[in-house]
Amino acid sequence: MVRYQRWLQAGLFYLLVAIGGSLLPGTYYVTLLNLIGLHIIIVLGLNLLMGYAGQISLGHAAFFGLGAYTSAILTTTYRVDPILSLVAGLLLSGLVAVIVGIPALKLKGYYLAMATLGFGIIVAIALQQMDWLTGGPSGFMGIPPFGILGWQFQTPAAKFFLVWALVGLILCLSLNIVDSRIGRALRAIHDSETAALAMGVDAQRLKLQIFVVSALYAALAGSLLAHTVNFIAPSSFGFMFSIKLVTMVVVGGMASIWGSLLGAAVLTVLPELLAVFHDLEVVIFGLILMVVMIFLPRGLVRGLLDLWEFRRRKQQGG
Amino acid sequence: MSASAMLSLQDVGISFGGLQAVKKVSFQVQAGQIKALIGPNGAGKTTLFNLITGMLRPDHGLISFLDQPIQGLPPFQIAARGISRTFQIVQLFGHMTVLENVMVGRHLRTRAGLLAAALRLPWSRREEAAIRAQSLEWLAFVGLPARADDYAANLPLGHQRLLEIARALATEPKLLLLDEPAAGLDMTETERLKDLIFAIREKGISVLLVEHDMSLTMEVADDIVVLDHGDLLAEGPPRDIQRHPAVIAAYLGRDWER
Numbered sequence: 001m002v003r004y005q006r007w008l009q010a011g012l013f014y015l016l017v018a019i020g021g022s023l024l025p026g027t028y029y030v031t032l033l034n035l036i037g038l039h040i041i042i043v044l045g046l047n048l049l050m051g052y053a054g055q056i057s058l059g060h061a062a063f064f065g066l067g068a069y070t071s072a073i074l075t076t077t078y079r080v081d082p083i084l085s086l087v088a089g090l091l092l093s094g095l096v097a098v099i100v101g102i103p104a105l106k107l108k109g110y111y112l113a114m115a116t117l118g119f120g121i122i123v124a125i126a127l128q129q130m131d132w133l134t135g136g137p138s139g140f141m142g143i144p145p146f147g148i149l150g151w152q153f154q155t156p157a158a159k160f161f162l163v164w165a166l167v168g169l170i171l172c173l174s175l176n177i178v179d180s181r182i183g184r185a186l187r188a189i190h191d192s193e194t195a196a197l198a199m200g201v202d203a204q205r206l207k208l209q210i211f212v213v214s215a216l217y218a219a220l221a222g223s224l225l226a227h228t229v230n231f232i233a234p235s236s237f238g239f240m241f242s243i244k245l246v247t248m249v250v251v252g253g254m255a256s257i258w259g260s261l262l263g264a265a266v267l268t269v270l271p272e273l274l275a276v277f278h279d280l281e282v283v284i285f286g287l288i289l290m291v292v293m294i295f296l297p298r299g300l301v302r303g304l305l306d307l308w309e310f311r312r313r314k315q316q317g318g
Numbered sequence: 319m320s321a322s323a324m325l326s327l328q329d330v331g332i333s334f335g336g337l338q339a340v341k342k343v344s345f346q347v348q349a350g351q352i353k354a355l356i357g358p359n360g361a362g363k364t365t366l367f368n369l370i371t372g373m374l375r376p377d378h379g380l381i382s383f384l385d386q387p388i389q390g391l392p393p394f395q396i397a398a399r400g401i402s403r404t405f406q407i408v409q410l411f412g413h414m415t416v417l418e419n420v421m422v423g424r425h426l427r428t429r430a431g432l433l434a435a436a437l438r439l440p441w442s443r444r445e446e447a448a449i450r451a452q453s454l455e456w457l458a459f460v461g462l463p464a465r466a467d468d469y470a471a472n473l474p475l476g477h478q479r480l481l482e483i484a485r486a487l488a489t490e491p492k493l494l495l496l497d498e499p500a501a502g503l504d505m506t507e508t509e510r511l512k513d514l515i516f517a518i519r520e521k522g523i524s525v526l527l528v529e530h531d532m533s534l535t536m537e538v539a540d541d542i543v544v545l546d547h548g549d550l551l552a553e554g555p556p557r558d559i560q561r562h563p564a565v566i567a568a569y570l571g572r573d574w575e576r
Contacts (some may be wrong), residue, residue: 175434180435180446181421181428188411188422195409198371200397200426200489209432255413 010172010289017164021157030156032272034228035164038221043248044257045176045217050246051255052178053210054190055105056113059120063215065127065237066093067222072140072232073133076129082146086223093219094212101211105204120242127234139233143226161229166224168218174257177213187212187255251292253299262300323403324349325493330369330379330389331548339365342379342546347493352515352525354535356559357545359569363528366404366545370526371403372396375406383493398426402491404482406498406528412471416462416481419470420453422486453488460484460514476507483514487523494518496527500534512538536560544568557574 024030042064049055070089074080080088104115127134134140146153146162153162177183188196189203196203226232252263270288274281294304295307323346330343340362347353355363368374370381372393381389388396402423426510427451430442457463460480465473467559472482479499486494496515500508508531513536515525529535536556537543544551544559546568552559 013500069420176438177432177436180438180442181425181430181449182432182435184418185425186420187414188425192409192414194373195411196422197393198373198397198405198409199423199485200394200402201422202392202394210573212434223447 006172006175010168013168013171014165017161017168021160021164024157027156030160031229032102032269034159034163036265036268037167038203038225039245039248039268040052040167040261041170041221042218042245043260043264044170045214046245047249047252047254047257047260048174048177048186049214049247051253052183052190053186053207055207055211055297056109056246057116057211057214058113058125058239058246059100059116059118060245061216061219061237061239061241062120062123063093063097064225064241065123065224066096067219068226068232068237069134069140069222070219071223071226071231071239072143075144075227076140076142082144082227083148086146086220086227089219089223090216093222096209097212097215101208101215105207105211117239117242120239121175121234124234124238127237134234137234139231140226141231143187143230143232145230146227153228163228166220170220171257173286178257182206182209204302247289251289251300253301256299257300259299259301266300279289319512323347323393325370325526326380326382326419327366327370327381327543328380330366330376330381332365332369332374332377336543337546340369340376340545341382343545343550344379345524345543345550345553347524349492349524350519350522351540352519352527352538354539355526355528356530356535356542357551359545361545362548363545364497365548367403367497367528370396370495371401385422394426397489397491400490400492401495402486402489402493403495404479404486404497404499406501407508408475408478408482410470410473410478410481410485412469414470416470416473417450417453417457419481420456420484420488420520421449423456423485424449425541426489447525453484456484456488457481459487459517461510475502475503479503479511480514485516488506491528493524496525496529499529500531507535551555 009204024033042060046057046060049057069090071082071085073272074084074085075181076087100119104119106114109116128137145159153159183202185196185206188199190202193203248263248267249260251267252261253259270280274284277284292300298306325347327346328344330340331338332340342365357363365374368378372388372391372395375390379389380387381398385544386399388399391429412420428445430445434442454463454466457466460483462477462480464478464486470478473481483496483499497550500511503511512534539556541554542556542559543553544562544565551564551568552562
């Protein structure tokens with residue numbers, strides 16, 4: 001029963017994507033939806049790390065950047081095939097995640113946040129300053145799109161389907177991880193690391209594994225960004241973006257996979273909607289975040305469910 | 319020294335700053351035995367548990383389990399060798415259901431990794447079903463099957479203690495350490511706990527328990543170790559311990575005879 005439910009969910013997701021993709025009015029919306037898709041991929045990984053395993057990272061923009069820049073540099077400077085570049089970006093980010101993760105994940109709470117923050121800043125500065133490799137502040141232009149056997153993901157529609165097919169794949173993988181022996185162990189570490197250890201959970205190893213997974217998700221999104229937008233600049237991969245990613249996780253709901261979808265979507269669209277307010281944009285954005293966090297501290301999805309439940313009970317009672 | 323000792327401590331000690339929490343403690347737990355560790359507050363009982371399970375590393379001394387040295391191993395490896403425990407201050411996974419808590423106990427004896435989980439491979443799905451079935455059995459064993467889907471944090475303390483025992487048993491231990499399992503239980507619950515401890519021994523699992531409830535301790539324990547200020551004060555069967563002058567002095571105060 002549960003098995004079919006999962007196939008049904010996946011089928012529904014792809015049906016929505018297909019309908020949405022064929023109805024899209026213009027390039028602007030495709031670009032925006034693709035950006036949402038990329039953010040969802042990163043936020044799903046970050047939620048596995050933060051919401052489930054309880055480990056904070058303020059440096060995930062760096063992995064996004066590593067994926068994007070590996071793709072950009074290899075395809076543009078060295079004429080490597082985009083798909084191979086994607087794989088190279090994943091390998092590099094995975095390796096960096098292991099090197100950073102082994103010492104950093106020994107830390108807890110704020111200290112881990114500080115360590116990952118430092119890592120994020122180092123990568124951001126490197127992307128900015130290593131002109132000879134990264135093109136410096138002006139970034140890269142003319143990054144080629146993905147192609148399979150001579151056919152290229154060039155049109156907005158093709159890019160849309162590529163991005164959202166991968167969003168669906170990552171969503172499935174994440175749902176499976178959460179609902180498994182590994183997902184349980186991660187939540188156990190979050191609730192009581194002492195007890196998890198006493199039950200034989202190798203907490204250090206699992207934390208590292210999930211850190212690497214989240215880095216791979218972010219690198220995948222970075223490479224997709226490079227090959228769909230075809231232009232990248234270091235400003236997209238700075239400290240502010242790391243913070244924004246964490247905000248997406250929290251607003252959507254910690255330890256809520258579906259919340260990640262909503263959190264990423266809302267926080268990607270909101271700045272666009274608020275653009276009409278010009279200078280007040282940031283203020284209103286901040287205000288909305290405050291209101292959400294004060295009234296729906298468990299995130300949008302659970303918060304709205306609670307509200308709905310509350311209303312229903314009130315109606316029944318009155 | 320005897321070949322059948324399951325757990326053996328030899329001159330084990332640890333100090334925190336200037337305080338010698340455990341001095342030079344040596345004792346053994348035999349296979350199939352129920353052994354109790356008693357002593358006044360601050361005697362070093364929980365510290366000793368933490369040393370045995372690898373939460374703390376002893377400053378000196380040897381701890382061996384099934385003739386293998388285990389001191390200094392990380393806790394999860396000691397758990398893998400067959401020592402499981404409960405906690406004096408309950409350490410459940412509060413945001414998880416009762417059943418899920420026990421399922422974490424099966425972690426050690428199952429193997430689906432990240433990749434198998436992410437891809438939901440057929441064998442990992444079968445393993446998952448087995449984990450669920452075995453965990454339900456352990457819940458039934460401790461008498462909590464009706465609460466399987468409640469959040470662990472919402473259970474009353476007595477049930478939380480039982481859940482910790484079920485979770486520990488799910489790791490298939492050869493030796494189970496119970497840290498004050500009767501603390502906070504009422505009389506009927508304590509009576510049921512006593513039966514449960516005997517049932518655990520029936521399964522071939524040795525038990526080492528720290529307990530303040532003397533009547534429970536005297537009833538279930540085959541053998542008692544008395545600690546006081548980090549020192550081993552006495553060791554022997556319950557009826558000897560009850561009459562031991564040093565034990566009486568430690569419990570009633572040294573000036574008692576005056």
